[in-house]
Amino acid sequence: MSQGSKDSLSQDKNLLTSQKPLNVLEKVLQRKLLARELSEEQRARFERWSPLCGFVITVWHEIHKLSPNDAKLEEANVLRVLYQSSFIIADSIKYNSSAKLESEGHAAFNSLRGLGKEIPGETVKKIECSLKEVYENLLATEREIRAEALWEFLSSAAKTLLESLGEQKLRLDYLWDRREALEKEGVSEADLLFYEILKRRIRRIRELVQYNRKTIPQRQDSFTRHELVVPVFWQGQRIKVAFDGRFSKIHTPKDKLVFVTRMSNVQRLPSEYFTWVPLRSNYRVTHADLKNEPIVLPLIDEQVQEDIYKKLKKSESPMIHSELYPENSKGQEEGTSLSTKLFDICNKLVSYILKADSNNESEPVSSYSTVCPETYLPRKAASSNEAESIFEESYIQKICSRLCNESDGAMPALDKLSLDSDDFEQMQSLGNVLRKWFCRKCYTYACGEHLPLEVPIPERIFSLSYEKDRTSVLCPPCGSSCFDSQEISSQNSLCDHMWTNEDVYSFQSFWRVFGSNWCDFATIFFGRHTCYECAFFAESTNVARRKATRKNGQRKKNQSKRNPIVAVMNHIHCCHEGEECSSDNCSCKKSNLYCEKYCPCQILTQGNCARKAVYCTCRKGKCLNGQCPCFTEKRECDPDTCLCFANCRNPSKQKDNEFTCKNIGIRRKAHKRLVIAPSDTHKGGWGLFTLEPIEKFEFVCEYKGELVSLEELGRREKSYERAQMTFLFSRETGEVHIDATRKGGKSRFANEPEKNRPPNCFSQYMRTMGDLHVGIYAARNIQAGEEILFKYECGSEL
Numbered sequence: 001m002s003q004g005s006k007d008s009l010s011q012d013k014n015l016l017t018s019q020k021p022l023n024v025l026e027k028v029l030q031r032k033l034l035a036r037e038l039s040e041e042q043r044a045r046f047e048r049w050s051p052l053c054g055f056v057i058t059v060w061h062e063i064h065k066l067s068p069n070d071a072k073l074e075e076a077n078v079l080r081v082l083y084q085s086s087f088i089i090a091d092s093i094k095y096n097s098s099a100k101l102e103s104e105g106h107a108a109f110n111s112l113r114g115l116g117k118e119i120p121g122e123t124v125k126k127i128e129c130s131l132k133e134v135y136e137n138l139l140a141t142e143r144e145i146r147a148e149a150l151w152e153f154l155s156s157a158a159k160t161l162l163e164s165l166g167e168q169k170l171r172l173d174y175l176w177d178r179r180e181a182l183e184k185e186g187v188s189e190a191d192l193l194f195y196e197i198l199k200r201r202i203r204r205i206r207e208l209v210q211y212n213r214k215t216i217p218q219r220q221d222s223f224t225r226h227e228l229v230v231p232v233f234w235q236g237q238r239i240k241v242a243f244d245g246r247f248s249k250i251h252t253p254k255d256k257l258v259f260v261t262r263m264s265n266v267q268r269l270p271s272e273y274f275t276w277v278p279l280r281s282n283y284r285v286t287h288a289d290l291k292n293e294p295i296v297l298p299l300i301d302e303q304v305q306e307d308i309y310k311k312l313k314k315s316e317s318p319m320i321h322s323e324l325y326p327e328n329s330k331g332q333e334e335g336t337s338l339s340t341k342l343f344d345i346c347n348k349l350v351s352y353i354l355k356a357d358s359n360n361e362s363e364p365v366s367s368y369s370t371v372c373p374e375t376y377l378p379r380k381a382a383s384s385n386e387a388e389s390i391f392e393e394s395y396i397q398k399i400c401s402r403l404c405n406e407s408d409g410a411m412p413a414l415d416k417l418s419l420d421s422d423d424f425e426q427m428q429s430l431g432n433v434l435r436k437w438f439c440r441k442c443y444t445y446a447c448g449e450h451l452p453l454e455v456p457i458p459e460r461i462f463s464l465s466y467e468k469d470r471t472s473v474l475c476p477p478c479g480s481s482c483f484d485s486q487e488i489s490s491q492n493s494l495c496d497h498m499w500t501n502e503d504v505y506s507f508q509s510f511w512r513v514f515g516s517n518w519c520d521f522a523t524i525f526f527g528r529h530t531c532y533e534c535a536f537f538a539e540s541t542n543v544a545r546r547k548a549t550r551k552n553g554q555r556k557k558n559q560s561k562r563n564p565i566v567a568v569m570n571h572i573h574c575c576h577e578g579e580e581c582s583s584d585n586c587s588c589k590k591s592n593l594y595c596e597k598y599c600p601c602q603i604l605t606q607g608n609c610a611r612k613a614v615y616c617t618c619r620k621g622k623c624l625n626g627q628c629p630c631f632t633e634k635r636e637c638d639p640d641t642c643l644c645f646a647n648c649r650n651p652s653k654q655k656d657n658e659f660t661c662k663n664i665g666i667r668r669k670a671h672k673r674l675v676i677a678p679s680d681t682h683k684g685g686w687g688l689f690t691l692e693p694i695e696k697f698e699f700v701c702e703y704k705g706e707l708v709s710l711e712e713l714g715r716r717e718k719s720y721e722r723a724q725m726t727f728l729f730s731r732e733t734g735e736v737h738i739d740a741t742r743k744g745g746k747s748r749f750a751n752e753p754e755k756n757r758p759p760n761c762f763s764q765y766m767r768t769m770g771d772l773h774v775g776i777y778a779a780r781n782i783q784a785g786e787e788i789l790f791k792y793e794c795g796s797e798l
């Protein structure tokens, strides 16, 4: 390679890496063309057709590079390019947009590169032959820029295609489905169908080209100077819209000017090389993820080499998999998730219930004290032996052992534990597995998003008197022997079932979920213990409490060694033995935060913790102003504790996502309707647009992504440096650092405003469900169609 061409290449590369390639494509091509010393006439022609020329020349050269020796392959590729490019050209003429031509042309070309194989079949050959003549014409141009020859080539090729294939009357989408089905089966007819589809597209293209040639001014740049007036309907009237490139003036009958935004048509999302996984909620990065992370992160702007791309794809798959199935990190080797297994266990339980049902069919219902009206299970078996014969294997044992088998080092190694053991402490640790991995925020087992909480068991876990609490109001007495209708007495004949160790620990595991709803406890025990027995047991026993507290202390010490999770955390709740929160023992107090309802101190003190967060009573429910304590403390309202109607929908509003309380967007995922489209501010990049009007301070969307530690953030920042594009969110004061590069929500496409322009949104850390999240909120009233813009700068919320 000569020195001159090397220089030119490095110049091009510099230009391409410093800016988006699509933006500079034209410049690069122009320079290349000028270097060829075009004649005045050629140059004039190029200027006229520059976008079209630019695209076709690039495509042509690239194809030649891909297959220099294989003429047939080249032809097949040309055929594909022809199809795509005719469509793009027609479209761009229709929309009068050279930018569209460039960007779509580039995208189309990228997708074509991936095909890289010859299309077999008689039809192809036929088409190729008929195109050959035109194609040779093109070659005869000695690779010079002959825009008009090229144009002729495209349109006559379209015509030839149409004529050679003849007319058929199948629906396009039907054909497409059929083609896919055939292709899967490997039937060669799939190719025929593909060309039928091609033919139809080309017919449509021809129609469009002919129509637009007639109706749209020939000069490509005319639309900036001449208004293109088209009739549209607006508010029920036929009026005229004048396009000025970006905004449209609508001349109403009263000559009032209304501006509307013309949004670009989005064909595909930008996921060519830099793939990203859409997330529903933040994803906590673990050691396992970091191990899987590919070392080579491709640059967004760079043409990624095939081998790097393959490597990336290969290394990305386990990440995506573990992201989709976060609980899989515990049972990955077996190929099934923990949830699936839990589901299996539940299924098994159901079959036990059914079995128990059928076993009992022959017996009169009256032989049992009561029958649960919902499950038809006996509340109290005639004898404990009988109860055990119904359940061939203890279901709680099963759940526990299954849970423990699936666990990695994070859960206690219970395989050595004999389930028949009378060892009280061993059995207790079994119960703790259930208790520890039950997420109090998500109300699921091993949710994958939150750390298991180490909650000390309070001294007084059972209330002596039966409180008519919320759950008990919802659950009517379960039968004549129900606790509700009895008096607690050790003499009561209903307390005649033995409490095995296993029962005791199951009881401990579930009490925090069911509280004093003894009827639900009875349901869990499937007839082994009545609700009365559960209540009596709660009142009379204190062994479990004492042991649990001691055991809990031990476990807490070991836990820090065992926990494999990287310290990438949202706020960790306070967790201490004593009831009172002091700056020594309470992490909330240390971080200058109020204790949340999820903090164990709320349970220990039965909601009377002095540092309890103040919840709001905003009657009108707006909760978006300084009068709402939740809003001012940057905390979302809580439907359980706030009196602002955060838990109900606004009856006067029709839309589902309209809630009376506006300060609950992240929790409810009540984001606005947003779309990704080519940005107005980041030229050549993508942006986030709203499809509906947004009021000032309203929640727009959450900035979601991978939660990473500060160190990991620094590491990633370095690796993304060369890409000149960042999806990291971090504030100097923030506890949470988010990377939305590879996993995120639509919000990752939100851009910054141009210099000296105010943003229309701002980002803010918000505390919801005890976790920190990043919300994007409207800084002013925003109209539908506007681009969402907020400042990325560290430390600035607005």
Ligand SMILES: C[S@@+](CC[C@H](N)C(=O)[O-])C[C@H]1O[C@@H](n2cnc3c(N)ncnc32)[C@H](O)[C@@H]1O
Pocket (backbone or CB within 6 Å): 679, 681, 682, 683, 684, 685, 686, 687, 724, 725, 726, 727, 748, 749, 750, 751, 752, 753, 754
């Ligand atoms: C979170 S991404 C936004 C999405 C991005 N526009 C895209 O195409 O994927 C942030 C990056 O967009 C670019 N960007 C954002 N605002 C911009 C602006 N006003 N002008 C130019 N580039 C901008 C910067 O490269 C920045 O690192």
